[in-house]
Amino acid sequence: MTPALIALVTLLMVATSLLSGVFGMAGGLILVGVLLALLPVPDAMALHAVTQIASNGWRAALWVRHVCPRIVAAYAGGCAAALAVWSAVQFVPSRPLALIALGVSPFLLHLLPRTWRPDAENPRHGLGYGIASMSLMLLTGVAGPLLDSFFLGGQLDRRRIVATKAVCQVLGHSLKLIYFGGLIANSGSVDPVMASCAVLASMLGTMLARPLLAALSEQQFRRWAARIVTSIACYYVAHGSWLLVFP
Template structure:
Protein backbone atom coordinates (compact mmCIF):
# COMPACT_ATOMS: atom_id res chain seq x y z
CA UNK A 1 0.00 0.00 0.00
CA UNK A 2 2.81 2.40 0.89
CA UNK A 3 4.47 2.00 -2.49
CA UNK A 4 1.19 2.51 -4.33
CA UNK A 5 0.31 5.67 -2.43
CA UNK A 6 3.82 7.06 -2.88
CA UNK A 7 3.58 6.48 -6.62
CA UNK A 8 0.23 8.25 -6.83
CA UNK A 9 1.36 11.08 -4.57
CA UNK A 10 4.48 11.77 -6.63
CA UNK A 11 2.61 11.25 -9.88
CA UNK A 12 -0.03 13.79 -8.93
CA UNK A 13 2.67 16.25 -7.81
CA UNK A 14 4.25 15.97 -11.24
CA UNK A 15 0.87 16.43 -12.93
CA UNK A 16 0.07 19.58 -10.97
CA UNK A 17 3.46 21.07 -11.92
CA UNK A 18 3.96 19.36 -15.29
CA UNK A 19 4.53 22.67 -17.05
CA UNK A 20 7.75 23.06 -15.06
CA UNK A 21 9.20 19.65 -15.93
CA UNK A 22 12.78 19.85 -17.25
CA UNK A 23 12.62 17.16 -19.92
CA UNK A 24 16.21 17.37 -21.15
CA UNK A 25 17.35 15.86 -17.85
CA UNK A 26 15.57 12.60 -18.65
CA UNK A 27 17.78 11.06 -21.40
CA UNK A 28 20.97 10.78 -19.28
CA UNK A 29 18.94 9.99 -16.15
CA UNK A 30 17.02 7.22 -17.89
CA UNK A 31 20.24 5.82 -19.35
CA UNK A 32 21.67 5.45 -15.85
CA UNK A 33 18.42 3.92 -14.66
CA UNK A 34 18.29 1.46 -17.57
CA UNK A 35 21.84 0.25 -16.93
CA UNK A 36 21.10 -0.49 -13.27
CA UNK A 37 17.79 -2.22 -14.02
CA UNK A 38 19.42 -4.34 -16.74
CA UNK A 39 22.10 -5.52 -14.33
CA UNK A 40 19.53 -6.31 -11.65
CA UNK A 41 17.37 -8.29 -14.07
CA UNK A 42 20.26 -10.64 -14.78
CA UNK A 43 21.68 -11.04 -11.28
CA UNK A 44 18.55 -10.52 -9.09
CA UNK A 45 20.29 -8.70 -6.25
CA UNK A 46 18.51 -8.65 -2.88
CA UNK A 47 21.00 -7.17 -0.36
CA UNK A 48 20.62 -6.14 3.25
CA UNK A 49 18.48 -2.97 3.08
CA UNK A 50 19.83 -1.78 6.42
CA UNK A 51 23.31 -1.31 5.00
CA UNK A 52 21.98 0.52 1.95
CA UNK A 53 19.90 2.85 4.13
CA UNK A 54 23.00 3.76 6.11
CA UNK A 55 24.85 4.52 2.86
CA UNK A 56 21.93 6.56 1.48
CA UNK A 57 21.73 8.55 4.70
CA UNK A 58 25.48 9.11 4.84
CA UNK A 59 25.86 10.54 1.34
CA UNK A 60 24.19 13.95 1.98
CA UNK A 61 26.42 14.49 5.01
CA UNK A 62 29.49 13.65 2.94
CA UNK A 63 28.27 16.06 0.26
CA UNK A 64 28.23 18.82 2.89
CA UNK A 65 31.89 18.15 3.68
CA UNK A 66 33.21 17.56 0.17
CA UNK A 67 32.79 20.67 -2.03
CA UNK A 68 32.91 18.68 -5.27
CA UNK A 69 29.92 16.57 -4.21
CA UNK A 70 28.13 19.57 -2.77
CA UNK A 71 28.14 21.16 -6.21
CA UNK A 72 26.25 18.37 -7.97
CA UNK A 73 23.75 19.73 -10.50
CA UNK A 74 21.05 17.51 -12.00
CA UNK A 75 20.91 19.86 -15.01
CA UNK A 76 24.36 18.67 -16.12
CA UNK A 77 24.11 15.49 -18.25
CA UNK A 78 26.93 13.70 -16.43
CA UNK A 79 25.34 14.47 -13.07
CA UNK A 80 21.90 13.40 -14.32
CA UNK A 81 23.39 10.08 -15.45
CA UNK A 82 25.09 9.58 -12.08
CA UNK A 83 21.83 10.45 -10.35
CA UNK A 84 19.94 7.84 -12.39
CA UNK A 85 22.48 5.18 -11.44
CA UNK A 86 22.73 6.08 -7.74
CA UNK A 87 19.03 6.68 -7.11
CA UNK A 88 17.88 3.55 -8.93
CA UNK A 89 20.44 1.49 -7.02
CA UNK A 90 19.15 2.90 -3.74
CA UNK A 91 15.51 2.33 -4.71
CA UNK A 92 16.09 -1.29 -5.66
CA UNK A 93 18.47 -2.08 -2.81
CA UNK A 94 16.72 -0.32 0.07
CA UNK A 95 13.42 1.01 -1.25
CA UNK A 96 14.41 4.58 -0.36
CA UNK A 97 16.44 7.22 -2.14
CA UNK A 98 15.03 10.61 -1.11
CA UNK A 99 18.08 12.12 0.63
CA UNK A 100 20.38 10.86 -2.11
CA UNK A 101 18.18 12.26 -4.88
CA UNK A 102 17.91 15.64 -3.19
CA UNK A 103 21.68 16.16 -3.19
CA UNK A 104 21.60 16.40 -7.00
CA UNK A 105 18.91 19.11 -6.89
CA UNK A 106 19.86 21.27 -3.92
CA UNK A 107 22.60 23.27 -5.68
CA UNK A 108 21.22 22.88 -9.19
CA UNK A 109 20.41 25.69 -11.62
CA UNK A 110 16.71 24.76 -11.55
CA UNK A 111 14.12 26.93 -9.82
CA UNK A 112 11.92 25.50 -7.05
CA UNK A 113 9.03 24.63 -9.39
CA UNK A 114 11.35 22.78 -11.76
CA UNK A 115 12.99 20.97 -8.85
CA UNK A 116 9.70 19.71 -7.43
CA UNK A 117 8.20 18.76 -10.81
CA UNK A 118 11.28 16.94 -12.10
CA UNK A 119 11.91 15.15 -8.81
CA UNK A 120 8.28 14.06 -8.68
CA UNK A 121 8.53 12.52 -12.15
CA UNK A 122 11.74 10.62 -11.42
CA UNK A 123 10.46 9.46 -8.03
CA UNK A 124 7.27 8.16 -9.63
CA UNK A 125 9.39 6.29 -12.15
CA UNK A 126 11.55 4.90 -9.34
CA UNK A 127 8.55 3.59 -7.42
CA UNK A 128 7.17 1.87 -10.52
CA UNK A 129 10.52 0.24 -11.22
CA UNK A 130 10.75 -0.94 -7.61
CA UNK A 131 7.23 -2.37 -7.71
CA UNK A 132 7.95 -4.12 -10.99
CA UNK A 133 11.27 -5.54 -9.83
CA UNK A 134 10.20 -6.86 -6.44
CA UNK A 135 6.66 -7.72 -7.49
CA UNK A 136 7.59 -9.44 -10.72
CA UNK A 137 11.22 -10.12 -11.54
CA UNK A 138 12.32 -10.96 -8.02
CA UNK A 139 8.90 -12.45 -7.17
CA UNK A 140 8.75 -10.60 -3.88
CA UNK A 141 5.71 -8.59 -2.84
CA UNK A 142 6.54 -4.99 -2.10
CA UNK A 143 3.50 -4.41 0.05
CA UNK A 144 1.99 -6.99 2.36
CA UNK A 145 -1.77 -7.00 1.96
CA UNK A 146 -3.37 -6.28 5.30
CA UNK A 147 -6.75 -7.95 5.89
CA UNK A 148 -7.97 -4.63 7.30
CA UNK A 149 -7.13 -2.87 4.05
CA UNK A 150 -10.55 -2.19 2.57
CA UNK A 151 -11.29 -0.48 -0.75
CA UNK A 152 -12.65 2.47 1.21
CA UNK A 153 -9.44 2.85 3.20
CA UNK A 154 -7.35 2.62 0.05
CA UNK A 155 -9.44 5.23 -1.79
CA UNK A 156 -9.42 7.49 1.26
CA UNK A 157 -5.65 7.23 1.67
CA UNK A 158 -5.06 7.98 -2.00
CA UNK A 159 -7.47 10.92 -1.92
CA UNK A 160 -5.76 12.42 1.12
CA UNK A 161 -2.36 11.94 -0.53
CA UNK A 162 -3.47 13.76 -3.68
CA UNK A 163 -5.14 16.59 -1.73
CA UNK A 164 -2.06 16.99 0.46
CA UNK A 165 0.13 17.05 -2.61
CA UNK A 166 -2.01 19.75 -4.24
CA UNK A 167 -1.84 21.89 -1.10
CA UNK A 168 1.92 21.39 -1.01
CA UNK A 169 2.32 22.69 -4.55
CA UNK A 170 0.40 25.84 -3.58
CA UNK A 171 2.92 26.50 -0.81
CA UNK A 172 5.60 26.94 -3.47
CA UNK A 173 3.88 30.14 -4.57
CA UNK A 174 4.43 31.63 -1.13
CA UNK A 175 8.02 30.55 -0.54
CA UNK A 176 11.05 32.49 -1.75
CA UNK A 177 13.74 30.63 -3.70
CA UNK A 178 16.39 31.02 -0.99
CA UNK A 179 13.96 29.93 1.71
CA UNK A 180 13.00 26.87 -0.33
CA UNK A 181 16.61 25.76 -0.67
CA UNK A 182 17.46 26.50 2.96
CA UNK A 183 14.48 24.55 4.28
CA UNK A 184 15.10 21.74 1.80
CA UNK A 185 18.70 21.47 2.96
CA UNK A 186 17.62 21.05 6.57
CA UNK A 187 14.97 18.50 5.63
CA UNK A 188 17.53 16.50 3.64
CA UNK A 189 19.86 16.27 6.62
CA UNK A 190 17.00 15.31 8.93
CA UNK A 191 15.86 12.56 6.55
CA UNK A 192 19.45 11.42 6.14
CA UNK A 193 19.82 11.05 9.89
CA UNK A 194 16.56 9.08 9.97
CA UNK A 195 17.86 6.77 7.21
CA UNK A 196 21.08 6.15 9.12
CA UNK A 197 19.18 5.43 12.34
CA UNK A 198 16.72 3.10 10.63
CA UNK A 199 19.49 1.31 8.75
CA UNK A 200 21.56 0.88 11.90
CA UNK A 201 18.50 -0.47 13.72
CA UNK A 202 17.92 -3.07 11.00
CA UNK A 203 21.58 -4.05 10.98
CA UNK A 204 22.24 -4.36 14.69
CA UNK A 205 18.93 -4.84 16.50
Protein backbone atom coordinates in the same frame (compact mmCIF):
# COMPACT_ATOMS: atom_id res chain seq x y z
CA MET B 1 -3.51 -4.58 7.87
CA THR B 2 -6.30 -3.78 10.33
CA PRO B 3 -8.76 -0.92 9.62
CA ALA B 4 -7.22 1.16 12.41
CA LEU B 5 -3.72 0.68 11.01
CA ILE B 6 -4.90 1.50 7.48
CA ALA B 7 -6.45 4.73 8.79
CA LEU B 8 -3.26 5.68 10.65
CA VAL B 9 -1.02 4.98 7.66
CA THR B 10 -3.40 6.92 5.40
CA LEU B 11 -3.12 10.01 7.62
CA LEU B 12 0.65 9.65 7.57
CA MET B 13 0.55 9.46 3.76
CA VAL B 14 -1.39 12.74 3.60
CA ALA B 15 1.20 14.41 5.85
CA THR B 16 4.22 13.05 3.99
CA SER B 17 2.72 13.91 0.61
CA LEU B 18 2.10 17.45 1.90
CA LEU B 19 5.75 17.70 2.97
CA SER B 20 6.98 16.43 -0.40
CA GLY B 21 4.58 18.72 -2.20
CA VAL B 22 6.10 21.77 -0.51
CA PHE B 23 9.77 20.84 -0.71
CA GLY B 24 9.75 18.19 -3.44
CA MET B 25 11.48 15.84 -1.02
CA ALA B 26 11.60 14.24 2.46
CA GLY B 27 8.04 12.85 2.63
CA GLY B 28 8.95 9.56 0.99
CA LEU B 29 11.91 9.16 3.34
CA ILE B 30 9.67 9.34 6.37
CA LEU B 31 7.00 7.07 4.91
CA VAL B 32 9.33 4.25 3.86
CA GLY B 33 10.79 4.10 7.38
CA VAL B 34 7.33 3.57 8.85
CA LEU B 35 6.36 0.97 6.25
CA LEU B 36 9.59 -0.97 6.78
CA ALA B 37 8.73 -1.16 10.47
CA LEU B 38 5.21 -2.48 9.77
CA LEU B 39 5.57 -4.80 6.76
CA PRO B 40 7.97 -7.33 5.20
CA VAL B 41 10.55 -5.56 3.06
CA PRO B 42 9.10 -6.54 -0.38
CA ASP B 43 5.56 -5.58 0.69
CA ALA B 44 6.77 -2.28 2.16
CA MET B 45 8.67 -1.49 -1.03
CA ALA B 46 5.68 -2.29 -3.25
CA LEU B 47 3.21 -0.22 -1.18
CA HIS B 48 5.66 2.66 -0.95
CA ALA B 49 6.07 2.57 -4.74
CA VAL B 50 2.29 2.82 -5.27
CA THR B 51 2.09 5.76 -2.86
CA GLN B 52 4.99 7.62 -4.44
CA ILE B 53 3.76 7.05 -8.00
CA ALA B 54 0.40 8.58 -7.06
CA SER B 55 1.90 11.47 -5.08
CA ASN B 56 4.57 12.40 -7.61
CA GLY B 57 2.31 11.79 -10.59
CA TRP B 58 -0.29 14.22 -9.28
CA ARG B 59 2.46 16.72 -8.36
CA ALA B 60 3.91 16.46 -11.86
CA ALA B 61 0.47 17.06 -13.38
CA LEU B 62 -0.04 20.19 -11.27
CA TRP B 63 3.36 21.66 -12.22
CA VAL B 64 3.74 20.11 -15.70
CA ARG B 65 4.73 23.35 -17.44
CA HIS B 66 7.82 23.58 -15.21
CA VAL B 67 9.15 20.08 -16.08
CA CYS B 68 12.58 19.96 -17.79
CA PRO B 69 12.38 17.12 -20.40
CA ARG B 70 16.15 16.93 -20.99
CA ILE B 71 16.82 16.22 -17.33
CA VAL B 72 14.12 13.53 -17.27
CA ALA B 73 15.51 11.87 -20.41
CA ALA B 74 19.06 11.65 -19.05
CA TYR B 75 17.84 10.36 -15.70
CA ALA B 76 15.60 7.77 -17.38
CA GLY B 77 18.57 6.34 -19.28
CA GLY B 78 20.47 5.81 -16.06
CA CYS B 79 17.48 4.20 -14.35
CA ALA B 80 16.99 1.73 -17.20
CA ALA B 81 20.65 0.70 -17.08
CA ALA B 82 20.56 0.16 -13.32
CA LEU B 83 17.34 -1.88 -13.45
CA ALA B 84 18.86 -4.21 -16.05
CA VAL B 85 21.83 -4.93 -13.78
CA TRP B 86 19.90 -5.34 -10.52
CA SER B 87 17.26 -7.56 -12.14
CA ALA B 88 20.02 -10.13 -12.62
CA VAL B 89 21.18 -9.81 -8.99
CA GLN B 90 17.72 -9.76 -7.30
CA PHE B 91 19.02 -8.46 -3.97
CA VAL B 92 16.59 -7.60 -1.14
CA PRO B 93 18.17 -5.63 1.74
CA SER B 94 17.65 -6.09 5.48
CA ARG B 95 15.96 -3.29 7.43
CA PRO B 96 19.17 -2.04 9.13
CA LEU B 97 21.04 -1.93 5.82
CA ALA B 98 18.20 -0.07 4.13
CA LEU B 99 18.03 2.57 6.87
CA ILE B 100 21.78 3.14 7.12
CA ALA B 101 22.18 3.40 3.34
CA LEU B 102 19.38 5.97 3.23
CA GLY B 103 20.98 8.07 5.93
CA VAL B 104 24.57 7.91 4.70
CA SER B 105 23.93 8.81 1.05
CA PRO B 106 23.55 12.62 1.39
CA PHE B 107 26.70 12.90 3.52
CA LEU B 108 28.79 11.00 0.97
CA LEU B 109 28.13 13.73 -1.57
CA HIS B 110 29.99 16.26 0.60
CA LEU B 111 33.17 14.18 0.23
CA LEU B 112 33.25 14.62 -3.55
CA PRO B 113 35.58 17.23 -5.10
CA ARG B 114 33.81 20.47 -5.98
CA THR B 115 34.20 19.70 -9.68
CA TRP B 116 32.13 16.54 -9.13
CA ARG B 117 29.23 18.31 -7.46
CA PRO B 118 25.91 17.69 -9.23
CA ASP B 119 24.36 19.89 -11.89
CA ALA B 120 20.88 18.73 -12.80
CA GLU B 121 21.09 20.39 -16.21
CA ASN B 122 24.21 18.43 -17.22
CA PRO B 123 23.11 15.28 -19.16
CA ARG B 124 26.11 13.25 -17.99
CA HIS B 125 25.25 14.05 -14.38
CA GLY B 126 21.66 13.08 -15.05
CA LEU B 127 22.71 9.71 -16.46
CA GLY B 128 25.08 9.04 -13.55
CA TYR B 129 22.56 10.05 -10.93
CA GLY B 130 19.90 7.97 -12.66
CA ILE B 131 22.11 4.89 -12.26
CA ALA B 132 22.99 5.72 -8.66
CA SER B 133 19.46 6.71 -7.64
CA MET B 134 17.82 3.64 -9.18
CA SER B 135 20.38 1.41 -7.50
CA LEU B 136 19.75 3.06 -4.13
CA MET B 137 15.98 2.83 -4.67
CA LEU B 138 16.18 -0.92 -5.28
CA LEU B 139 18.47 -1.38 -2.27
CA THR B 140 16.60 0.83 0.17
CA GLY B 141 13.25 1.78 -1.38
CA VAL B 142 14.07 5.49 -1.62
CA ALA B 143 16.65 7.57 -3.46
CA GLY B 144 15.51 10.75 -1.72
CA PRO B 145 18.73 12.20 -0.22
CA LEU B 146 20.76 11.47 -3.35
CA LEU B 147 18.15 12.84 -5.73
CA ASP B 148 17.51 15.85 -3.48
CA SER B 149 21.19 16.75 -3.55
CA PHE B 150 21.23 16.32 -7.34
CA PHE B 151 18.45 18.86 -7.84
CA LEU B 152 19.61 21.30 -5.16
CA GLY B 153 23.15 21.38 -6.58
CA GLY B 154 22.34 23.37 -9.71
CA GLN B 155 20.55 26.62 -10.53
CA LEU B 156 16.98 25.38 -11.01
CA ASP B 157 14.26 27.40 -9.28
CA ARG B 158 11.95 25.74 -6.76
CA ARG B 159 9.08 25.10 -9.20
CA ARG B 160 11.34 23.41 -11.78
CA ILE B 161 12.94 21.34 -9.00
CA VAL B 162 9.61 20.10 -7.65
CA ALA B 163 8.09 19.44 -11.10
CA THR B 164 11.08 17.72 -12.71
CA LYS B 165 11.93 15.68 -9.65
CA ALA B 166 8.31 14.51 -9.49
CA VAL B 167 8.51 13.08 -13.03
CA CYS B 168 11.84 11.40 -12.23
CA GLN B 169 10.32 9.90 -9.10
CA VAL B 170 7.32 8.52 -11.00
CA LEU B 171 9.73 6.78 -13.33
CA GLY B 172 11.95 5.42 -10.56
CA HIS B 173 9.13 4.17 -8.35
CA SER B 174 7.38 2.55 -11.31
CA LEU B 175 10.52 0.55 -12.02
CA LYS B 176 10.81 -0.24 -8.29
CA LEU B 177 7.24 -1.58 -8.28
CA ILE B 178 8.03 -3.79 -11.26
CA TYR B 179 11.17 -5.05 -9.49
CA PHE B 180 9.66 -5.83 -6.08
CA GLY B 181 6.23 -6.75 -7.44
CA GLY B 182 7.34 -9.28 -10.00
CA LEU B 183 11.02 -9.52 -10.91
CA ILE B 184 12.42 -10.84 -7.60
CA ALA B 185 11.80 -14.41 -6.44
CA ASN B 186 9.78 -13.56 -3.29
CA SER B 187 7.85 -10.63 -4.71
CA GLY B 188 5.75 -8.34 -2.55
CA SER B 189 2.03 -7.66 -2.68
CA VAL B 190 -0.18 -4.64 -1.98
CA ASP B 191 -3.52 -4.67 -0.15
CA PRO B 192 -6.06 -3.19 -2.66
CA VAL B 193 -7.81 -1.17 0.08
CA MET B 194 -4.53 0.23 1.33
CA ALA B 195 -3.43 0.99 -2.24
CA SER B 196 -6.65 2.93 -2.90
CA CYS B 197 -6.24 4.91 0.32
CA ALA B 198 -2.61 5.60 -0.61
CA VAL B 199 -3.57 7.08 -3.98
CA LEU B 200 -6.27 9.33 -2.51
CA ALA B 201 -4.10 10.42 0.43
CA SER B 202 -1.21 11.27 -1.88
CA MET B 203 -3.40 13.37 -4.15
CA LEU B 204 -4.93 15.23 -1.18
CA GLY B 205 -1.57 16.02 0.39
CA THR B 206 -0.21 17.22 -2.94
CA MET B 207 -3.13 19.58 -3.53
CA LEU B 208 -2.84 21.04 -0.02
CA ALA B 209 0.86 21.70 -0.61
CA ARG B 210 0.53 23.83 -3.75
CA PRO B 211 -0.33 27.19 -2.08
CA LEU B 212 2.38 26.63 0.54
CA LEU B 213 5.04 26.11 -2.14
CA ALA B 214 3.91 29.24 -3.97
CA ALA B 215 4.26 31.26 -0.75
CA LEU B 216 7.89 30.23 -0.10
CA SER B 217 10.81 32.34 -1.29
CA GLU B 218 13.78 30.68 -3.01
CA GLN B 219 15.95 31.25 0.07
CA GLN B 220 13.39 29.74 2.42
CA PHE B 221 12.88 26.75 0.13
CA ARG B 222 16.57 25.85 -0.10
CA ARG B 223 17.31 26.53 3.57
CA TRP B 224 14.49 24.39 4.95
CA ALA B 225 14.89 21.66 2.33
CA ALA B 226 18.54 21.18 3.30
CA ARG B 227 17.71 21.15 7.03
CA ILE B 228 14.94 18.58 6.62
CA VAL B 229 17.06 16.22 4.51
CA THR B 230 19.97 16.39 6.97
CA SER B 231 17.74 15.76 10.00
CA ILE B 232 16.04 12.74 8.45
CA ALA B 233 19.37 11.32 7.26
CA CYS B 234 20.87 11.54 10.76
CA TYR B 235 17.84 9.77 12.23
CA TYR B 236 18.09 6.87 9.76
CA VAL B 237 21.79 6.35 10.42
CA ALA B 238 21.10 6.23 14.16
CA HIS B 239 18.06 3.96 13.84
CA GLY B 240 19.74 1.54 11.43
CA SER B 241 22.83 1.35 13.63
CA TRP B 242 20.64 0.63 16.66
CA LEU B 243 18.94 -2.25 14.82
CA LEU B 244 22.31 -3.70 13.88
CA VAL B 245 23.49 -3.69 17.50
CA PHE B 246 20.14 -4.66 19.06
CA PRO B 247 18.26 -6.69 16.38
